[in-house]
Amino acid sequence: MLMLKNEKQDIDDTIKVTDILGGKDVILQNTFFSKAKEVPGMAEVYRAWAAEKMPIHYVSNSPWQVYPAISDFIEQYQFPKGSMHLRVISTTGLIRGKPGRHKMDVITQILEDFPMRKFILVGDSGEIDPEIYHDIYHLYPHQIIKIFIHDVSSERAVQFDRRVRKRSDSYYESIRKFITRDNNARRRTGTSTQTAMDAMVDTEVPQEQQMIMDANVPLQTKLEEFEARMKRVSSSLPDNVFSVFNLASQLLLDPVVAEQVAAYKENGMMD
Template identity: 45%
Template sequence: MTSYLKKSVVALASARTYIAQWSAEHVYADEALIIPFPTLAKFNPDKGVWSVQIKAWLYLPIEGNKLKIFFSSLPGRLMRKIESTKREDSVDKELNLNVAGDLEENNEQVEIIDDDDDPGACLNEDAVHEDSSKVDENPGRLGYFFVRKSVKVITKSIINDVEHLLQPSDESGFIEGNLELSDEEIRSLGEKIHPDSSDLKFDYTIQINQSNSDIRTEPCKLFKCTIYALAHNGLSIISDIDDTIKISEVVSTRELLKHTFVSDFKPVDGMSELYQAWSEQNCQFHYVSSSPWQLFPALSVFLKKYKYPMGTINLRKFAWGFKHLKPPKTYKMETITQILNAYPSRQYIFVGDSGELDPEIYSKLYTMFPQNIRRIFIRDVCKTPECLPQCQERYLSAFQDVPKEQWTIFKDPRKVETDIRKITAV
């Protein structure tokens, strides 16, 4: 077959596929909805173009009064079922704590920025319990975990009035892909995030051809999303969510379920003000959490409600059967590494908490990117004085390969340095 004929066959096949994907018999999810996630654009210096990451979740909502009643009552059922659950001991085993040297002989101590002897700082876990009978009237937060199985609907993104066909969603409804835009397009589309920096963001839309019949009575559905195209040089904050900026009580299964599915999301006092102060100094934010993507709508509302700076939000892919579920440590390491590799000339500040593996993950990343990571802040969530020595041992062990001036343990965010120049001068 000649080269010309090969090209003709390929072109015809592509055209046929494109037409078939948008035909009425193939696009049949009239009620399908999309949740697009804010992501990064990465500049490719070899090609001179930006790779724009598209990431979204397509799902079919379940409707009906009975299901709504079930969703609204499910949080209470969950809480009653685990009423007797005690604090898990498996966290300490997972951490696999190792003491760096003989602490008594070296007389090493970890400085923790405390709460001025706040009597509530070390309350026992069971000392205070809120009324767990409160039911979230909005079934949406739980409803996203019980959607109907998604179908492979073809979607397209519209950027600057130009349509880009996306790959079909996978069996879980996830849509992932990359589009290439020129630097000129990015500059024309983007608006400055900070007045004195070159960090940009722009919105685009994802479209579903919603009708499954030849008679289309309603317009196609459009869903807006944000892309961040940052300057090659600059400062970014990589922040955890649970127990770093939002109270979750990850170390307790009972409290974690309550704060995730029952109670209104509550902020950690002082963290929003700290992040706002950093944002005003041209810092860009990337939220990385092991929470599932299904919580994105609620988390997005939480960030806006409590005035946290907006930015990219990276959550873990979840599907029943756990086919795509990566271990939290693996997921966080991979996700943060991708961010650092996307912008290798930027500087980073890490913020996390001691409830899970943030100290171990961040210290490992520091050994991989010592020139990029300027500071690590860990919020100490220890509630009892008895566990303080163990926590100190853990921090010293985790950060044994990180210079002492590069990491800080704190309890009160209001005592964390807000001047970025002082933080990065260390």
Template identity: 45%
Template structure:
């Protein structure tokens, strides 16, 4: 891949996790500076700044004794120390069990199920005064009215980013039974989900939250005790004395043979508009109601009815999973395992700025190795690095990958950008401006001829326009050398990622209706039932 293509792809691949963490890491400084700006500015310049009196931020800051303080005074003040302490005495401890899958296996010539367990133990502290200041500022910047629907979504979705990890605690996870395999299977409020299901067996495993609060383990069950049911998923429960609410999780029991779907989330099944930049991503993540990419829930339901099992693999952080639970339930997406990124707050920068595509390149091969006899459909979009990631997955598992489906969210944006670039170019090259520049050069040359300094003046004029540009840059501005448009760069990218794949494997689409009756996919389901 050329450096130009890599730069374009990197720019397009600003992940959701990066955007969220960048915002969270800077909001504290931004709010602190804003609250202290008036006093700082007046002291340093003598110029009165815009008054914050009457604003929500000022009222909250005033209530905790920080209004008018400089940023330096705030940092070490008793008021800031007080703000960092939460109101109330107890942190509500909770556990999020991530949706996983079960793998059929043989132990001592007897069929068993190997069930993956994964979760995160965290504390949801009472709202601190600092959090109140931060959220008040966010609402004001986002022009969100208090107690509006947007404000409700903002509070609900941002809440997980104010949680704290519960480290090095012992807990247990036990099997419970089966629940209906519908979109609401993810929800812990459902009548079938919260009840104690009657089973002939029970198995339990001890887990420790470690330094990150996350834990992974396995439970192995005899197949005689567990019979996979196409319309149900297996249910787990966390046993931990300090939990303030019940903690349940689901396990998709996947047969040895069949068709599985590796699915991205943002701009593949849920509208996020990642190519439009961080501000748009934040708006769709924290403020807007979730919307599916039109027709995708229907398509996934169709695949599930044919025996397909879904693995949702995203670069988004686990803090967003409560929102995704609601999204899956809202559109009735089939349940399946979920593989999001854990943002380690003790090492945020290395977590979010790792090698592009690293999370998916770690999660997807593990899934495919667990099911060597299943065929896979890989579905993603062009807004991030899904095409490049899936190319590498295909190279590693060519016999298992039957289809790569890529949602094109780039070409129309690239076409629009090219049009805007042409408009700017046309504006810059209007005859009036050209005539002015040409006339200026001719005037200088004529004056030099009259004064007998023609050769010196001509050299000086030429020196203005003769620069030490890199060859690549000179070529990019030379009218005689065609410059690739953004559309051409996108098309080149798609050609590069699809090279080497079997005919019929790679498909780019704009409208999901285009892939509803894909012949390769239909054949895969028929041959692998």
């Protein structure tokens, strides 16, 4: 069985706290200036899967320039080793393409390379992982046994709402503008470092998620939009294939995965 880990997140916000929904400055702060933090419990999940002889592929929209930092994170939290698939970008920034396109291309190529293997896709709700995985399932329905999406949207919406109620509207409006402002005016172009930083903040956040940092949108509306998005993605998928999780333990307790692992062990197909 092949376990496919797709960070954005995957890596970002799936196994490593990046906070894509926090905006450009937060992404850069968490990537380059803060000590990387594990999404609680995910290393244990991956080690448990690796113990069952499940190969792991880490697929991320992060550029190859940040590979040393990702490698240190994987080692620090004792995630199992696996193939790493990061985004190749040009130093001129002319041929980057959409982040979602990178994930789609890489994952479908892995599926093509291992047509006899079954896959579990793990991502998060911060970008378009649910939509990408939905499309991949319909292209390769016999190879995808499970899709897990880490809910990074609901908690952030609740936290933001609490802060809004404690602070003045003018204060939060200034913070929102600071986080989401356009950095083009102060960018230095033509360097590999700057290109890597540009790629890190080149995200595809669905419209439903963009409203999370809008103080004018009620919390209930944000949560309802998130739920509607998840229902829209999962509505055309078979029952029990698509699951949204908040706790890492939910992945280990999932009956579909447990059944597949038991079947592979019994048939001797894990070797």
